[in-house]
Amino acid sequence: MDLSLTESQEMLKAAARELVEREFPKEVLLDLDASAGGFRPDLWGKLVDAGWLGALTPAEYGGEGGSLTDAAILFQELGRGPVPGSHLSAAVLGPLIVMEAATPEQKRVILTDVPTGRRILAPAITEPDYGWEPDYFTGTTASRLGGGFLLKGVKLFAQNAFGATHLICPAAVDGGGLGLFLVDASLPGVEVRPMDGFSSGDCEARLDNVEVPHSALLGGGAVNGWQSLERAMMKAIPVLCAYQVGGCERVFEMTLDYSRSRVQFGLPIGRFQRVQDHVIDIVNLLDAARLTAYEALWKLDAGRPAAAEVHTAKIVASEAYYQACNAAHEVHAGLGIMREYGLTLHTKMSRALYHYLGDPAHHKGRLAEALAL
Amino acid sequence: MDFDITFTPEQERFRARVRSWLDAHAPKDFPDLADPVLLTEADYLKQRRLGRELGDEGWLYPTYPREYGGGGLSPPEALVIEQELDRLGFTLPPYYDSGGKLGAASIMVWGAEEQKARFLPPILKGRVRTWQLLTEPEAGSDLANVKTTAIRDGDAYLVNGQKIFVGSAHGADQSWMIVNTDPGGRRHQNLSWFIVPMDLPGVSWAPMDLLFAGNERGAASGLKQTVYFDNVRLPAFNLIGGENNGWKVAGTHLELEHGLMQTSLGRNQLMERVFRLCKERLRRGRPLASNPRTRDLLADMHVDAQIGRLFHLRNYWLQSTGRPISYEGPQAYLHMKRAALRTSKALHKILGPYALTTDPHWRLEDGHLETQQRGSIVAQHPGGTVEIQKVIMARALGVGRAAAGKPDGQG
Numbered sequence: 130m131d132l133s134l135t136e137s138q139e140m141l142k143a144a145a146r147e148l149v150e151r152e153f154p155k156e157v158l159l160d161l162d163a164s165a166g167g168f169r170p171d172l173w174g175k176l177v178d179a180g181w182l183g184a185l186t187p188a189e190y191g192g193e194g195g196s197l198t199d200a201a202i203l204f205q206e207l208g209r210g211p212v213p214g215s216h217l218s219a220a221v222l223g224p225l226i227v228m229e230a231a232t233p234e235q236k237r238v239i240l241t242d243v244p245t246g247r248r249i250l251a252p253a254i255t256e257p258d259y260g261w262e263p264d265y266f267t268g269t270t271a272s273r274l275g276g277g278f279l280l281k282g283v284k285l286f287a288q289n290a291f292g293a294t295h296l297i298c299p300a301a302v303d304g305g306g307l308g309l310f311l312v313d314a315s316l317p318g319v320e321v322r323p324m325d326g327f328s329s330g331d332c333e334a335r336l337d338n339v340e341v342p343h344s345a346l347l348g349g350g351a352v353n354g355w356q357s358l359e360r361a362m363m364k365a366i367p368v369l370c371a372y373q374v375g376g377c378e379r380v381f382e383m384t385l386d387y388s389r390s391r392v393q394f395g396l397p398i399g400r401f402q403r404v405q406d407h408v409i410d411i412v413n414l415l416d417a418a419r420l421t422a423y424e425a426l427w428k429l430d431a432g433r434p435a436a437a438e439v440h441t442a443k444i445v446a447s448e449a450y451y452q453a454c455n456a457a458h459e460v461h462a463g464l465g466i467m468r469e470y471g472l473t474l475h476t477k478m479s480r481a482l483y484h485y486l487g488d489p490a491h492h493k494g495r496l497a498e499a500l501a502l
Numbered sequence: 503m504d505f506d507i508t509f510t511p512e513q514e515r516f517r518a519r520v521r522s523w524l525d526a527h528a529p530k531d532f533p534d535l536a537d538p539v540l541l542t543e544a545d546y547l548k549q550r551r552l553g554r555e556l557g558d559e560g561w562l563y564p565t566y567p568r569e570y571g572g573g574g575l576s577p578p579e580a581l582v583i584e585q586e587l588d589r590l591g592f593t594l595p596p597y598y599d600s601g602g603k604l605g606a607a608s609i610m611v612w613g614a615e616e617q618k619a620r621f622l623p624p625i626l627k628g629r630v631r632t633w634q635l636l637t638e639p640e641a642g643s644d645l646a647n648v649k650t651t652a653i654r655d656g657d658a659y660l661v662n663g664q665k666i667f668v669g670s671a672h673g674a675d676q677s678w679m680i681v682n683t684d685p686g687g688r689r690h691q692n693l694s695w696f697i698v699p700m701d702l703p704g705v706s707w708a709p710m711d712l713l714f715a716g717n718e719r720g721a722a723s724g725l726k727q728t729v730y731f732d733n734v735r736l737p738a739f740n741l742i743g744g745e746n747n748g749w750k751v752a753g754t755h756l757e758l759e760h761g762l763m764q765t766s767l768g769r770n771q772l773m774e775r776v777f778r779l780c781k782e783r784l785r786r787g788r789p790l791a792s793n794p795r796t797r798d799l800l801a802d803m804h805v806d807a808q809i810g811r812l813f814h815l816r817n818y819w820l821q822s823t824g825r826p827i828s829y830e831g832p833q834a835y836l837h838m839k840r841a842a843l844r845t846s847k848a849l850h851k852i853l854g855p856y857a858l859t860t861d862p863h864w865r866l867e868d869g870h871l872e873t874q875q876r877g878s879i880v881a882q883h884p885g886g887t888v889e890i891q892k893v894i895m896a897r898a899l900g901v902g903r904a905a906a907g908k909p910d911g912q913g
Contacts, residue, residue: 130504130507131503132503132816132819133503134503198503388902396902399901399903404902405892405893408899408901409836409895409899412829412833412899416813416816416830417813420813423503424812427503427505441805441808444801445809490798493801493802497791497797497800500777500800500804502780
């Protein structure tokens with residue numbers, strides 16, 4: 130048993146923290162937050178240069194071929210920002226879907242361009258009838274047309290689709306089955322529009338009679354896309370959880386610092402036990418999220434059955450980030466809602482990620498199945 | 503990272519030895535009691551005998567030095583012994599010996615050499631059972647407010663007062679306690695820590711009328727006493743750590759009590775019971791576990807149990823690798839207390855009145871689930887209320903102040 134990071138993981142973590150603090154200071158994050166879609170090519174280049182987009186891409190395609198735990202260490206640091214944008218889609222979920230679903234030739238073509246940032250993948254999965262069970266993904270249809278397919282439908286609340294070069298869309302294939310389609314975002318009929326609101330990264334992706342070649346169907350003739358998508362999601366979820374852990378960690382630090390520096394009634398507010406309650410709630414949420422996420426990652430990396438651990442991790446991390454932000458707002462009061470202070474970046478992100486890849490209610494249902502109840 | 507507690511081949515050979523030893527020595531068909539208050543004197547004496555035999559092997563308090571009656575073993579070896587006992591439904595020690603567990607730690611740190619030689623071997627070899635005497639009517643969360651006095655009188659101290667929420671059924675051979683040795687003195691500097699033979703003239707005890715059912719898994723006492731001291735002459739030799747130094751001595755074991763004990767690494771018998779019951783028991787012809795609300799509640803219970811397991815696992819790792827530990831002990835304890843109440847409510851929702859009945863014909867799981875309903879409430883105060891856990895955590899984290907032991911103020 131060893132709950133510490135390896136020496137190389139510690140170096141990775143330190144380098145990641147340094148890069149995030151240098152390239153993504155609060156001013157940049159506030160600017161990103163205010164910009165449409167939260168995507169800026171110059172900042173994207175920083176992640177490419179750091180080699181982070183290839184974290185999970187196998188070495189044969191020019192990636193790092195790292196473990197899920199290694200990727201999670203990076204994403205925990207990004208979550209501390211929180212650095213918004215396409216990284217989770219482009220570096221984690223997107224490549225994982227390709228690795229699970231694609232033919233060797235598709236893998237070579239697609240994955241080779243992932244670490245270099247030339248291809249920015251964005252899975253666009255959910256639809257207006259929102260949910261994370263596979264039968265919610267089938268409002269989008271793929272009709273056979275000549276040698277290829279004609280795609281029609283609306284993908285909604287698609288994380289990080291804006292700025293992506295390629296979408297990965299599940300669609301109901303005529304003749305039956307769920308297909309996973311790699312859709313070039315520049316094709317006629319594809320329209321991606323960032324959505325505004327108290328969220329982050331949400332987009333609408335319209336597929337209006339988009340003609341794609343047969344090679345766009347991942348796996349060639351296979352139309353059992355749900356199994357591949359599910360396997361990829363189960364690996365991506367604990368990396369997402371690590372991002373939420375990074376957010377909790379930063380929110381905890383901000384709140385602890387504020388409990389020491391803010392003076393009211395002649396005392397640092399952290400001397401009042403009602404304020405202490407909130408800070409303690411945050412550290413409890415943080416530690417629970419951290420331990421459940423990394424246990425799931427460890428099991429996945431060891432090739433062990435990890436379904437219950439993955440569902441548990443997402444239940445805990447989603448609640449933890451959401452509740453930690455609420456508690457932080459209780460402590461920070463008026464200061465906390467000033468955009469320039471930075472707490473609201475986390476609050477928005479905690480809401481956006483609460484339901485992404487399934488909310489706690491969804492994962493409780495899945496957990497009960499995994500426990501054979 | 504590696505979340506598995508793994509054992510070396512040598513440790514596995516040790517496990518085999520412990521297992522075959524237990525096959526020969528552990529009582530057979532020991533009752534799996536819903537409420538420890540039901541433990542008979544005869545069964546208690548069997549637990550004590552097992553304790554003495556474990557003590558002879560150095561396995562009762564495995565990590566203590568051999569020279570004082572311990573086993574000189576490593577934390578993983580101690581865990582092997584605990585796991586093998588747990589397999590048979592026993593804890594380590596096999597009887598309520600919270601006083602020995604915490605008191606021995608303080609004696610190790612604060613006792614003079616001749617005190618260690620006198621007091622440690624009987625505890626570590628299981629010759630005595632020890633109660634702890636902390637709480638008084640005026641001193642619960644505010645432990646420093648104890649009113650029981652011990653006034654120096656020649657080569658002894660004259661003790662008067664009373665302690666509550668003490669021990670268990672079936673008596674004790676000795677106790678340790680914190681008392682006031684300087685009634686006019688300054689707070690925290692007027693306390694002393696003593697070890698007390700329970701057969702001294704003037705010591706007596708009587709059971710309290712409580713919502714019985716301890717919840718300290720296995721080690722539960724099930725019964726608490728009021729202990730009275732009426733002009734008890736206590737030899738000065740039994741003062742540990744010096745006069746008026748008792749607050750510091752107590753700090754050693756209070757830290758242990760606040761969530762650093764390893765007893766929660768065993769299997770989760772409650773969850774095993776509940777999952778099995780909900781899969782097997784029918785309601786309107788269908789298993790309880792097929793109801794969506796029930797499934798949600800069971801998932802919540804599972805998540806709570808996993809967080810508790812991981813907190814304890816992390817604490818075991820921090821301790822066994824000699825890493826610094828600050829707020830993590832009370833964090834685990836706080837979670838356990840809160841989760842226990844959530845679990846009670848979930849079971850009440852799932853099972854309705856069946857969760858509450860001890861009726862011999864209609865009760866579920868031989869009454870274990872009813873015991874949990876009471877036990878979760880009883881578990882709220884031992885070792886400090888949830889509020890006290892949070893006070894300790896806030897100090898350790900440095901909420902509103904520099905973190906404890908970190909002068910730069912960074913927590």
